[in-house]
Amino acid sequence: GAGVSQTPSNKVTEKGKYVELRCDPISGHTALYWYRQSLGQGPEFLIYFQGTGAADDSGLPNDRFFAVRPEGSVSTLKIQRTERGDSAVYLCASSLGNEQFFGPGTRLTVL
Amino acid sequence: DAKTTQPPSMDCAEGRAANLPCNHSTISGNEYVYWYRQIHSQGPQYIIHGLKNNETNEMASLIITEDRKSSTLILPHATLRDTAVYYCIVSDLNTGNQFYFGTGTSLTVIP
Numbered sequence: 773g774a775g776v777s778q779t780p781s782n783k784v785t786e787k788g789k790y791v792e793l794r795c796d797p798i799s800g801h802t803a804l805y806w807y808r809q810s811l812g813q814g815p816e817f818l819i820y821f822q823g824t825g826a827a828d829d830s831g832l833p834n835d836r837f838f839a840v841r842p843e844g845s846v847s848t849l850k851i852q853r854t855e856r857g858d859s860a861v862y863l864c865a866s867s868l869g870n871e872q873f874f875g876p877g878t879r880l881t882v883l
Numbered sequence: 884d885a886k887t888t889q890p891p892s893m894d895c896a897e898g899r900a901a902n903l904p905c906n907h908s909t910i911s912g913n914e915y916v917y918w919y920r921q922i923h924s925q926g927p928q929y930i931i932h933g934l935k936n937n938e939t940n941e942m943a944s945l946i947i948t949e950d951r952k953s954s955t956l957i958l959p960h961a962t963l964r965d966t967a968v969y970y971c972i973v974s975d976l977n978t979g980n981q982f983y984f985g986t987g988t989s990l991t992v993i994p
Contacts, residue, residue: 776926805981814885814970814984815927828979863926870915870976874926 774798776875778864784881785854793849793878797866804847805872806839807863815863821847854882885985886910887971892989895965901958903988905971908952913975916947917982918956920967927970930956961992 777796785791797804803822807815817831821841829839836854841847851858859882865872888906895901907916915934919927931938931945933954938945944957958965970987974980 803980807982807984812986814968814986815982817981817983820979820981822979828981831981865926865982867980870917870932870980871929872980872982873929874919876926 776864776866776873778862778875778878780878781876782879782881784883786883787854787856789854789882791851791854791880793851793862793880795847795849795864795866795875797845797847797864798868798873799845801866801868801873802844803867803872804841805865805867806847806849807865809861809863809877811860818849851880854880856882858882885983886914886973887985889969889971889985889988891986892991894991894993895958895961897963897992897994898960901956901961901965901990901992903956903958903969903971903990904953905955906953907971907973910951910973911975913977914973915976916945916951916954917972917974918943918945919970919972920965921970921987922967930969961990963992963994966990966992 806818809815819829824844836852839849861877863877865874917932918930921927933945947954968987
């Protein structure tokens with residue numbers, strides 16, 4: 773069956789620009805998670821949705837980062853005024869219980 | 884912050900068992916132990932999880948000590964395709980199951 777998909781797979785942008793990263797979870801999964809992974813590090817938790825609501829956004833680094841999941845399925849991570857330090861792989865995972873299923877990630881490069 | 888500590892790297896001969904240790908001395912009663920692995924440029928892949936009892940599936944075995952303060956992931960017959968970074972994570976489903984990854988163990992399977 774279809775797994776978690778993320779688009780785009782790669783995104784190159786310039787400092788100060790706005791970007792949107794999309795996550796399509798596995799159908800029927802109620803929980804959705806966003807993580808960020810820098811080179812040589814483990815993934816870092818950003819935000820978690822249960823249904824349409826953000827149940828925990830404590831991992832978002834600052835107010836330039838925002839995420840939505842308006843219909844309880846697809847989620848979009850939005851980054852305003854991007855900085856070079858935002859360059860990383862952004863991972864999405866979905867879950868119906870214990871196990872989280874991860875997508876392939878979006879590699880964001882801010883020049 | 885991650886609640887687990889793992890050795891940064893390990894080697895294993897192809898065909899032999901790979902035993903990957905993890906310490907989680909501050910684990911709470913409701914937290915499960917999860918193991919994921921990440922092959923270069925891919926999203927993390929679920930391997931196994933457990934609460935108190937030892938678990939086995941087609942990929943691996945998970946041995947959890949009686950006091951639950953440490954665990955070992957066992958890959959019974961390592962192959963070259965098992966070369967990856969292995970992450971041990973503890974998480975509570977009741978509080979959202981957010982994963983706080985450490986830096987993991989980089990396992991190299993040697994021919």
